[in-house]
Amino acid sequence: MIDATALRRQRLTGIALMCAAVASFSCLDATGKYLNHHMDTLQVVWARYFFAFALTLVFSNPVTQPRLMKTNRPLFQVGRSALLLLSTVLNLFALRWLQLDEVLAILFATPFLVAVISVALLGEVVGWRRWSAITVGFFGVLLVTRPGIGHTDPVLLLPCGGVICYALYVISTRVLSRTDSNETTQFYTSLVGAVAMTAVVPFVWTTPENWLISILMVLIGALGGGGHYLLIRAHRLAPASTLAPFIYTQMVWTTALGFFVFGDVPHYWTIVGGAIVIVSGLYLLHRETVRKVEPSAPVA
DSSP: OOOHHHHHHHHHHHHHHHHHHHHHHHHHHHHHHHHHTTSOHHHHHHHHHHHHHHHHHHHSOTTTOTTTTOOSOHHHHHHHHHHHHHHHHHHHHHTTTSOHHHHHHHHTTHHHHHHHHHHHHTOOOOOHHHHHHHHHHHHHHHHHHOTTSSOOOGGGHHHHHHHHHHHHHHHHHHHHTTTSOHHHHHHHHHHHHHHHHHHHGGGTOOOOSSHHHHHHHHHHHHHHHHHHHHHHHHHHHSOHHHHGGGGGGHHHHHHHHHHHHHOOOOOHHHHHHHHHHHHHHHHHHHHHHHTTOOOOOOOO
């Protein structure tokens, strides 16, 4: 039995790993935005999945783990992986024109959409407190996108579409967790993305300009695979309800990288809307914890 001191140290380690994971995802987005200026976005997506999958095979593969690819719902696994792939494509396309903080602020609307979809698909009951948090959070997203006020950039539709795909991906993950292991689900996620994008990349391939670009292509895959590994390790050391609020530290990393790497100054309404989304999301996570439902906060 773990004593109180050891348990506290274990949870603090989990929190540190969670913070490191979201920092990795922020660096992934920044790297993807940079590579967008040097190659086609679909080639960036290929690099993200191909090198993540290649690195994953070193530690986890069907040879060393024969049951890794065994699944009771293969088509569902492929569909779930395709949803994440589409979400990644839409968000990386959005990063061609939008700031990092704008895309992330919209992505943080995922818990609200997951709660709404869960009512229709999973039959979950949402009380008035959670509906209130969803409504307020949606208002925060409207402040970020500002539809109909002045010049609204249609590119904002890209991350909005990405959020819808990611919310459906989260719901699919919940369903698959009842029958398949986390390792199997994660393997299919990397496999489907790598295979699909390898079939597409010859049509958009651009030879990297220099060694820096080549290194960044490998790095974006390492950041994706490494970030998910840290995420899994964190959840083995601490409950999801403890870790979920620290996902929002990603906004700090993303805003800082946007400023120092690209010179992007956050827009006033992005800050206000993002703050509303985060506060609403934290309250929604609190209500899910009270109801003993695993939180479903977003991870880029």
